[in-house]
Amino acid sequence: MSDTTTLRTQETTSEAERTQESEEATTCPECSGRLETDTEHGEVVCSDCGLVVEEDSIDRGPEWRAFDSAERDNKSRVGAPTTKMMHDKGLSTNIGWQDKDAYGNSLSSRQRQKMQRLRTWNERFRTRDSKERNLKQALGEIDRMSSALGLPENVRETASVIYRRALAENLLPGRSIEGVATASVYAAARQAGVPRSLDEISVVSRVDRMELTRTYRYIVRELNLEIAPADPESYIPRFASDLELSDEVERRARDLVEDGREAGLLSGKSPVGLAAAAVYAAALLCNEKVTQSEVSEVASISEVTIRNRYKELLEAAEVITA
DNA sequence: ATGGTTTTTACTGCGTC
């Protein structure tokens, strides 16, 4: 975004410089009439007799300024300006809709038909291209998010597969690439048993939670993905290690969750909250110090929830062991 | 859309270092 705007301003300034330059010679050698610069065609024309004094007066120098060689290398470029607003950055062929040739003359009906056919085919190639680029971008996103979340390789694979399926089933129209990519990562992580919470995901994603949940639900339904509700235990190792707690704590936390499961207080509660509470309670039992706020930090869950859950967990554990 | 459940927010009080 900022790239294009800076480029734009640089272009306009250099254009001003250019016109200033070409206004040095002001009289026609033939009739000594006033000379005018036709920037569109790159010509200098006499306004009286129409003599073209200078043709092709295009400034072939760089349209930017550089103050050292590194900057020069950076800015030097060849080809049309690119835009991020099009999947192909605007680099593919564009055929105008008007039946005019390069000089603005109308085309013969034969030519018109030919152009129509070309448009059709061009469009076909372009959309096929668009799917591939779409995929490329999505896979890039998936990779980026996965590594930001520290997800293993196989999760990325699964996420890619999910995304490809979504693409193949034409689930993309109406949804953003990033949204679907994010949802794929979320689903893949859960399927692989290394879930990340919606909050964690939305931190590294470019889409907000709302869109993520909506898209996630949608693709799960449409692709018939079977995803079991996240198991609190699958969060425990990560939380424990983030808080630098011992394996002992981790083990006890699992036990607590197990007891809670038997006591039937897992259903309906957020798995993340349960896991966080179990870790906190276990640390307490093992005399390893963690504060509720620390746990709530790494689990991105409120302290209140931790309090409520861990009380319940401890009660359940007592009942069962007693 | 609605109602029930869970989670979060915000606030308060208590004890300890």
Add this chain to the structure above:
DNA sequence: GACGCGGTAAAAACCAT
């Protein structure tokens, strides 16, 4: 007095209907 912890009420979010 700051901090960790516990509790509460109201608001917000979530989910199934």
